[in-house]
Amino acid sequence: MRVKLLSSLRRLAAMNPFIVDLAFGAAVAAITLTFMFSVGGAEAGYAERPLDAVGVALTLVANLVLAWRRRAPITVLAISCAAALVFHLAGYDSRFNEVAPLLALYTVASRWRPAVSLPCVLPMAAGWWHAAFLAPPDFAWPNILQVSIMVAVAWTFGNSTRMLVERNKQLAHLTGRLRQEQEDKARRAVTEERVRIARELHDVVAHHMSVIVLQAGLARYVFGTDPATARGALTTIADTGSEAMGEMRRLLSVLRIEANDDADGYDPAPGLQRLEQLVERVNSAGLPVKMSITGAVRPLPPGIDLCAYRIVQESLTNVLKHAGPATATVSLHYGAELELRVTDDGSGPAVTPEGDGHGLIGMRERVKLYGGTVTAASKPSGGFEVSVTLPLASPTVDDHPSESSSQ
The missing domain is CATH 3.30.565.10 (Histidine kinase-like ATPase, C-terminal domain)
Incomplete structure (x- = not known):
């Protein structure tokens, strides 16, 4: 059952990533709101204002915007960080609405090179540091250290994902080139083999047919006047034709040989x-x-x-x-x-x-x-x-x- 569910989710993610991201953002928003309501409003040292409709709206904006993280990752990061910052400046609980910006930063790092993604770390970290200073003074500096580590880990994982994707694309490109080179090499080998076979056929047919034609002409010329010479010419024709058939049979046998055939059964090439x-x-x-x-x-x-x-x-x-x-x-x-x-x-x-x-x-x-x-x-x-x-x-x-x- 679990395997089927995971397989269905993978197919859905491949078909429509937007729906998956929207569902993910909605799940994060629902979990955040559940925890916020569970703490019972304002808690000493963390919040100056109890959760109300404005706080819920800001929470939904900060999290549901993740639905567009694949299409516009930098914009999503900016909106999510801004909504979380406004949420904290308004006096709501400073411990919430920090997961969505972290996921948005991961997406930016996984899509853009460090020249673009690293500057995006600063506003994200500033928002989290601001929230850390809103906590009780005894927890401020430990929270800042924790926040800094989490931001660095999110960016590092995102950048590693980007490098892995680029490496996979390069490997796919190299694999395609290698496959094309192998196909070209196989076509060249086929062409060279055709030329070799044509050369062998020419050597066999040209020589033996020349002898047969000359001997046939001789036999026809002396057929009525010199039967012995005519019989000798016909004997030569028969022997030459037999040898030509043998060489043709050898060549055709080589063309039909399989990898697991016994090659000892084929006549050796002439020398x-x-x-x-x-x-x-x-x-x-x-x-x-x-x-x-x-x-x-x-x-x-x-x-x-x-x-x-x-x-x-x-x-x-x-x-x-x-x-x-x-x-x-x-x-x-x-x-x-x-x-x-x-x-x-x-x-x-x-x-x-x-x-x-x-x-x-x-x-x-x-x-x-x-x-x-x-x-x-x-x-x-x-x-x-x-x-x-x-x-x-x-x-x-x-x-x-x-x-x-x-x-």
Whole structure:
């Protein structure tokens, strides 16, 4: 029952603070009048005039004005202090009508900074000191001390409330800014992830579809005259399509992975360990490829491994699409940096930096992510060259040449 009553009062205070303050002022006025009537009028040493209609009116004014304390706190303090001062100067009991000004002072301190609220303490304290001197002489100075302490406490509590409210507003503002920054960061992360996925899709689709298109054209050209070559081309198409489906399935599986899923069930991203398979597939598509690996071959970080593989894949795809009849060379060197170079001797149209397609843009984005460098330009002797360096951790063993080649 008590909980429901408090909850109802809180809702009422939130809906209409004026009604709550009016009820509070009326309650203070009623309690004050009850005590004033209970003392039986004038009491020796405290009052020279018994309570009458004027005294009741002044008491109602001093207390009921609290209903407007939230709307005009300084005005309410002035009216309440003036009514109490007139009440005391008229000779009524000096022990009453002091609570309302105290509450009004608390409201002023809770709404205004010290530059405004501190000057309001003086008239409030002066009224209370005047009432203290109207008491019997033996109680005058103890009353002044008590009054001074109560006024200081009221102002201190009010000012502390103001500081707490301001601090809460600042925290709410900072919380809003933090939430906005988190939302912006989440949107940037989504955008970056979309770009990464688009880059992966481009690398997968462009390479495999280029091989499939070339092999399909070859099979159609020799279908009636060279069935063996046509069957080989169709086999390459089937293998390439199967591999493309596998990589697409891996990428889509990563998109569907949940926080509590078992990541071991997903195929690993391709890396340089599959480079020979890539070279064989491009060879079967009609592009002779030479491969050279030097330095201390060692496992690479997954991100750099995938980056290097995709760069070789995209470079060979560009040779297939643009170089015409040509021979490509893939060179890798493991040292303090991974040096990767893909060249061709074709005569197809050169890809210039001003005309970068999605492939070269994707290369630069990948390499930039790992702090490397990439150059792509036509060679003076003909053909095209892509050169990439990717920083690596220091090798655990001394570099030594261990060349391997395939054609």
